[in-house]
Amino acid sequence: MKIGIIGTPQSGKSTIFQLLTNVELTSGNKANMGMARVPDQRIDRLTAMYNPKKTTYATIEFVDIAGLVKGQLKKSSEFLNAVRDVDAIVQVIRAFHNDLVPTIDGKIAPLSDLDAIQSELILTDWSLLESRMEKLERERVKNPEATKELAVLGKCRDVLDNELPLRSLELSEEEDKLIRGYDFFTRKPLILVVNVDEDQFRTRDYPQKAELTQWACERNIPLVVVSGQVEMEINQLDTEDRELFMSELGIEQTGIARLAQAVYGDLGLISYFTVGEDEVRAWTIRQGTNARQGAGKIHSDIERGFIRAEVVGYDVLMEHGSMAKLKEKGLFRLEGKDYIIKDGDITNFRFNV
Ligand SMILES: Nc1nc2c(ncn2[C@@H]2O[C@H](COP(=O)(O)OP(=O)(O)O)[C@@H](O)[C@H]2O)c(=O)[nH]1
Ligand SMILES: [Mg+2]
Structure with missing residues (x-):
């Protein structure tokens, strides 16, 4: 799964790419690639419960594709090849005002930027x-x-x-x-990101908001509002200040977290979890994957020698507080190879090779 980030030049693509992946950008117009963590509070809570040596979140790959000047698409074979190659497209749309970063026609026009591309x-x-x-x-x-x-x-x-x-x-x-x-x-699936400045972020308003929202609604396309600028500020703070700043902004999650989750969900991806003292880990599967195929994500041996899956939903575990309690109450289910794994299932595969 590879997600391409596109948009007009200076719309904030590289900023958002970097926030997602923490990858150092190479200069020039080469496409940058990197993995983004998909934040998941369930993984956080499982980590708190198990205190494992290692925690592994789900990830998705992003590509920062060179900017596209309106009307230039036919001439840009590099752009076309890069987009051809991705499984989904994130289009960054500039709404932010920044005098240091002029737009080509001097206007902030999110809807026409979107429409043009x-x-x-x-x-x-x-x-x-x-x-x-x-x-x-x-x-x-x-x-x-x-x-x-x-x-x-x-x-x-x-x-x-x-x-x-x-x-x-x-x-x-x-x-x-x-x-x-x-x-x-x-x-290809499309996800829109409106890159707003701090004022717009605080007032929850930006130019052509109504039109843009309607455009996305009519087409059933997810639209995530992110501020590259605010997110960079959040990134630089330590945990305590970060929480303070976020509560002052009235947000529980960063825009980047919401974006990663929106992309994950829109692609029909879900996570199941494995837990233990060594590792708490999210495994990415497509919706509709059965237990045996899902086990193959961990290792092909487990898929081949699959016997049964021990399964319990994340919510059930949280409700009862510990695995021991679940076992005591017999709430662990044994599922066969054709069981369709649900988002948030905590699994342990029995296998034999
Ligand atoms: N004020 C403001 N400036 C931003 C924001 N996002 C990006 N920029 C600035 O806009 C310029 C272009 O950003 P960049 O991510 O390189 O855009 P790209 O050409 O689409 O990759 C940089 O100078 C950024 O610092 C934002 O949310 N607010
Ligand atoms: Mg760039």
Whole structure:
């Protein structure tokens, strides 16, 4: 799972990337890559309970992709290749005022920045689709598969003709498979980040807020408000001052934490946990993964030799306070290989190799 961060130049992409990953940025326009921790209060509480030698949070990989000047997309093959490669897109939209960082047209216009880039992505998908359709039309006579694919691409074209992204198109599993290989930009999950300044953060207001919120709502796209500036300040404080500052700002979680969680959730990822004195750890799986496949995340031997999973929900553990109590009350469940793991399940796999 790789998430690409895109946006206009100077919108705060690298700032947010760095806050997410703590990766030192290399200068120049090369794409930076790094892993971001997905904060999880459940892991914090399990760590407090077990006091393990090691705590491991879920992580997702981010790529800081070079900025995109409006209208320049066709010329930027580096940008296109980088975006083609990611599983989801985070678009950073500038709302912050900062006289030291002028915008290209001197305006702060979040909605038009967003629209400009998204329209270009739609156009790029459209060009790819057109050339693919032409090729398939020529092959049609000797390639029976082409007809099926053309039918799906035809549906895609109708959507793009209406200037809508391909993620708005509902396709059957089979149809989706036929076009998956094209990696259309507008079919990738999208998450919006509005980068606000401290004033905007405090007043919970920024230019075009209503329009932007409506845009995201209509398309069912998550929108997270983050302030690169405030987050950097928070980062520099020690724990005590940090809590004070955050409570003064009226927030319980940093914007970066919310962003990482929004991305994780939007990709259909969930966590199950393993606990013990050595390690408390979150394991990332897709929603719908069964116990046996889930066990494979830890080790292929456990998947191969899977016998049973001992499972208890995080909430049940917290309610009863300790594993010993759960065992006493018989609240541990034994599940077979086809059990669908739930978010927050605490598991112990029995296996035999
Ligand atoms: N005032 C203010 N400045 C910011 C904020 N986020 C980023 N900046 C500044 O904007 C400039 C561009 O940020 P950068 O992250 O490099 O943008 P990129 O070109 O999108 O990667 C830098 O000078 C940042 O310090 C913010 O939330 N508020
Ligand atoms: Mg940058």
